[in-house]
Amino acid sequence: MTGPASGAHRGLITVCVMLATIMQALDTTIANVALPYMQGSLSAGLDQINWVLTSYIVAAAIMTPPTGWLAARFGRKRLFLVTVAGFTTASVLCGIAASLEEMVIFRLLQGVFGAPLVPLSQSVLLDSYPREKHGSAMALWGVGVMVGPILGPTLGGYLTEFYHWRWVFYINLPIGILTFLGLSAFLAETKGERSLAFDWFGFATLSLAIGALQMMLDRGEQLDWFDSPEIVAEAAISALSFYLFLVHSFTTEKPFIDLHLFRDRNFSTGLVFIFIVGIILLATLALMTPFLQNLLGYPVLTAGLLMAPRGIGTMAAMLLVGRLINRVDPRLLIATGFALTAISLWEMAGFNMDVSREAIIRTGLVQGFGLGFIFVPLSTITFATLEPGLRTAGTSLFSLMRNIGSSIGISIVIWLLGRNAQVMHAELVQHLMPFDPFLRNLPEAWSLATSAGRASLNAELGRQALTIAYLDDFRLMMVVALATLPFVLLLKRPRRSGG
16 A cells, blocks of 8 residues: 555546546447447347456456555556556457457457456545545545536447447547656556465456356347256356355465455445445436437437536536535435435426427436535545555455446336336236227327327337336436435444545
8 A cells, every 4th residue: 555645646547547437437338329330230139248347347347356465466566557558459449349259359358457447546546645534535436437427428329420439438548647647757666465365266266256147137028037057057057156255255374355344334235335336327317318219209310419517517516525425414415315316316207209309408417416416425434444555455346346336226126117117018018909989089190090109109109008018117226325325324424534
């Protein structure tokens, strides 16, 4: 561990780690909007092109936990430089990929090198700032972590629309070069422990558990969940591997994850909270993008612009909270954030197909503001009482829990969306009785007397059923946010530091 950096170096280090954080955070969502364009260029089917996302997610999930050990073994600066260089190179290779196989391999590499960037950035900032300024440091770091995924679809849509989908990856090149040069010049190296042993069995079982879980969550919707032998096998492998990992961790002398981490109540509780934040943040994003494009008919770029206020609200809240964190109880700020998020989701649960752009922008701003109020104090209070030597390992687990929460949240809401749409469609069709006086006044386009009219009416019922299913998902997210509020009391307010 190094002490807090001096003022000038601290500012330059902050810029560098912010660039690294934004670069990695953007890549979690920026490629999503370009998938249809990649599909044509790479001659891939719909099921195959999803491996472009799956490969990155699985690789990043597996390589996040070893970050703490790698930093302790080889030195944090050396690891940071290798991962930035590797991520930037892999991004360029993704841009020039000529086949699906090449793209999947390069995305795997991108996930492997990108996984340590966010926990390393958080760890460097916590060590570069004195404790009384950790709130401000986490506000700056949180801007990259939270705003990156939100603005990803907007930036990805713009680059794809006006340039080419390959620029979704090429944009990382200048950012990566600047980050590498800045870190080389200003970041101090930590001492590596060459004799530090690696728990291969613990790493293997945890990696297998996480990888199988991510595969199950990513492919479950396509394969009809547990009706598929593949999903059953992945669930069994994940459960068994995690069980073996736990047994091994409690019985070995030096486990892969230091169990002393979980003796800190704030850290353990913070992991639960960031898991829930992951569910709400990316699950809501995963719903809003198709809601705007497929149901309301907005073009990709317009849908991206309508999502942008969410990021603006998050950024504004984080900068405000960075100034309030040392004056207001962090638990009160977290509770306020969850309340604001719940209010926005309550309004979204009342959307319909005629919802105005103003309502979409307003709810996005409020929800972004709420998430900003949660993330900064949560990041601060989670690490406030953790031993400095455990910070890099702790930040790795913090990022891992956020990513797993996102994967589980997205899988649940997409599954519920399809299921509820089918159930609601069946219920609506039951009301189409030929002798109902209301049906006699239907427009000619929906006439039950013609096959075209019946098809058109059925399509409209499908749209209405899908709308209701979206609203049910928004309502579920609201309930999750409200149910989380009482658990704020489990967090301990850290003592104020002098200075």
